[in-house]
Amino acid sequence: MDRNSISNQLIKNNIKPSYARIKIMEYLIQQKNHPNVDEIYTELVKDIPTLSKTTVYNTLNLFNEAGLIKVITIEENEARFDADTSEHGHFKCENCNKIYDFFVKLEGIEISGLENFKIRQKDIFFKGICAKCINYINNN
Amino acid sequence: MDRNSISNQLIKNNIKPSYARIKIMEYLIQQKNHPNVDEIYTELVKDIPTLSKTTVYNTLNLFNEAGLIKVITIEENEARFDADTSEHGHFKCENCNKIYDFFVKLEGIEISGLENFKIRQKDIFFKGICAKCINYINNN
DNA sequence: AATAAAAATGTAATTATTACAAATATGTAA
DNA sequence: TTACATATTTGTAATAATTACATTTTTATT
Ligand SMILES: [Mn+2]
Ligand SMILES: [Mn+2]
Ligand SMILES: [Zn+2]
Ligand SMILES: [Zn+2]
Numbered sequence: 001m002d003r004n005s006i007s008n009q010l011i012k013n014n015i016k017p018s019y020a021r022i023k024i025m026e027y028l029i030q031q032k033n034h035p036n037v038d039e040i041y042t043e044l045v046k047d048i049p050t051l052s053k054t055t056v057y058n059t060l061n062l063f064n065e066a067g068l069i070k071v072i073t074i075e076e077n078e079a080r081f082d083a084d085t086s087e088h089g090h091f092k093c094e095n096c097n098k099i100y101d102f103f104v105k106l107e108g109i110e111i112s113g114l115e116n117f118k119i120r121q122k123d124i125f126f127k128g129i130c131a132k133c134i135n136y137i138n139n140n
Numbered sequence: 141m142d143r144n145s146i147s148n149q150l151i152k153n154n155i156k157p158s159y160a161r162i163k164i165m166e167y168l169i170q171q172k173n174h175p176n177v178d179e180i181y182t183e184l185v186k187d188i189p190t191l192s193k194t195t196v197y198n199t200l201n202l203f204n205e206a207g208l209i210k211v212i213t214i215e216e217n218e219a220r221f222d223a224d225t226s227e228h229g230h231f232k233c234e235n236c237n238k239i240y241d242f243f244v245k246l247e248g249i250e251i252s253g254l255e256n257f258k259i260r261q262k263d264i265f266f267k268g269i270c271a272k273c274i275n276y277i278n279n280n
Numbered sequence: 281a282a283t284a285a286a287a288a289t290g291t292a293a294t295t296a297t298t299a300c301a302a303a304t305a306t307g308t309a310a
Numbered sequence: 311t312t313a314c315a316t317a318t319t320t321g322t323a324a325t326a327a328t329t330a331c332a333t334t335t336t337t338a339t340t
Contacts, residue, residue, distance in 0.1 A: 018287060018336085037327080050335095052289045057328070059288095073213045073265075077297075078327065091254055102253030109249060113242030114231055116271035125213075125263040131256035158305090158318065177296075190304095192320045197297070217328075218296065 001029050013066040020044075020051060024059045028069060028083035034090070034099045036078045074099065074125040089124035095133040102126070141169050153206040160184075160191060164199045168209060168223035174230070174239045176218045214239065214265040229264035235273040242266070 001009075006025050007017040015021065023044055028035070035043075037056055045051045060081055063069040072080040074092045080099060082090075089104040104124050129137075141149075146165050147157040155161065163184055168175070175183075177196055185191045200221055203209040212220040214232045220239060222230075229244040244264050269277075 016286075016337090020288070050289075054290075054329085055288050071216060073216050074263075076211060076213050076219050079216050089251065091257060091259075094260070100253065100257075102251055105250040110245040111229065111242055113240070114266070116274065117231060117240075118269040118274060119231075119266050120234070120268040121266065123214075123263075123265040123267075125265065126254070126259050126261065127263075128260035129258040134256065134258060156306090156317070160319075190320075194298085194321075195319055198319080201298095 001026075009068070013068060015062060015066060015068075020048060020055050021059050021062075023048060024056065025063065025068070025083065028063075028081060032084070032101070034072055034080040034082050036080050040081070070121075070123075072099070072125075073123075074127070087122070089126060091126040091128070091130070093130035093133055094127055095129050095137075098130060100130060141166075149208070153208060155202060155206060155208075160188060160195050161199050161202075163188060164196065165203065165208070165223065168221060172224070172241070174212055174220040174222050176220050180221070210261075210263075212239065212265075213263075214267070227262070229266060231266040231268065231270070233270035233273055234267055235269050235277075238270060240270060 003022055003026065006022050006029070010017040010021060010025070024040060027040060027044060031043075037053065037060065040060075041051065041053050041056045044056075060069065060071075064071055067085065068083070070082045070085055072082055072090055074080070074090055084101070087104065087106060089102045091100040091102055092098075093100070106122055106124070143162055143166065146162050146169070150157040150161060150165065164180060167180060167184060171183075177193065177200065180200075181191065181193050181196045184196075200209065200211075204211055204221075207225065208223070210222045210225055212222055212230055214220070214230055224241070227244065227246060229242045231240040231242055232238075233240070246262055246264070
């Protein structure tokens with residue numbers, strides 16, 4: 001997705017496509033690594049020396065309320081962000097702390113207890129040890 | 141579950157059953173409302189005037205590491221705690237902020253992308269509006 | 281160019297959590 | 311019981327993520 005289509009996507013959601021907003025969205029789309037606020041700020045401030053962390057927070061909240069991104073609360077201390085709003089789960093490796101995407105089909109999942117509830121958002125968070133770390137641990 | 145069986149459960153997990161620990165576990169078992177640290181502290185300090193919040197944090201971390209409780213990170217700002225470690229999902233009403241349990245059968249769920257991963261914990265967090273709030277909103 | 285509105289900035293405040301050292305309680309051996 | 315070692319609890323300070331808010335800068339419109 002290029003600058004122009006990001007811009008159009010923002011306009012479609014009644015968000016004015018300022019430079020900072022486009023850059024933040026662009027970063028989220030390019031980086032699939034579910035960055036936290038500090039990572040987004042530290043990376044983008046290289047390009048935008050005047051960027052402030054508050055702007056990052058404001059922008060992410062704006063995007064979230066518009067449904068353009070998802071907030072991942074898999075960790076207790078900090079929020080992570082994802083421009084991929086399609087249905088998928090997140091796995092956090094407790095060894096290397098990396099967050100992986102995985103495919104999950106929620107359609108047809110058996111649940112009960114939420115009759116007459118309006119479900120707006122579904123989050124699937126798994127934790128454990130990733131294959132890379134298992135491999136590394138086994139060979140050391 | 142009475143004091144004695146709580147005590148035994150702690151001993152079984154190599155946790156010395158101190159008064160504070162038993163009371164905190166007892167509170168978590170009785171209250172099914174997924175309290176945060178402040179709620180636990182505020183309620184228990186009535187019975188234990190010398191209780192400190194640090195003890196609540198220490199104890200909850202101890203319980204969590206032993207697998208006796210689950211930490212619910214459905215909210216961005218604060219952790220909530222659940223003594224029910226059986227498989228179930230959590231729903232947060234964005235109107236009344238209450239957290240509901242719901243039944244979910246994860247067995248047979250279709251996932252891919254975690255081949256050779258060791259999954260230790262599975263969390264299902266849904267968000268939306270609960271039936272009570274929908275009803276209230278409709279009648280007002 | 282003048283003006284108004286929106287966006288970004290910088291700083292301070294808030295709040296959840298952790299670190300850590302001191303105090304207290306507990307259990308055991310003499 | 312007393313002395314001692316160990317575990318637990320406490321209180322305070324530090325850390326760190328997030329938000330509040332007033333000020334400055336940018337943008338769009340007349
Ligand atoms: Mn993702
Ligand atoms: Mn629960
Ligand atoms: Zn790993
Ligand atoms: Zn509700």
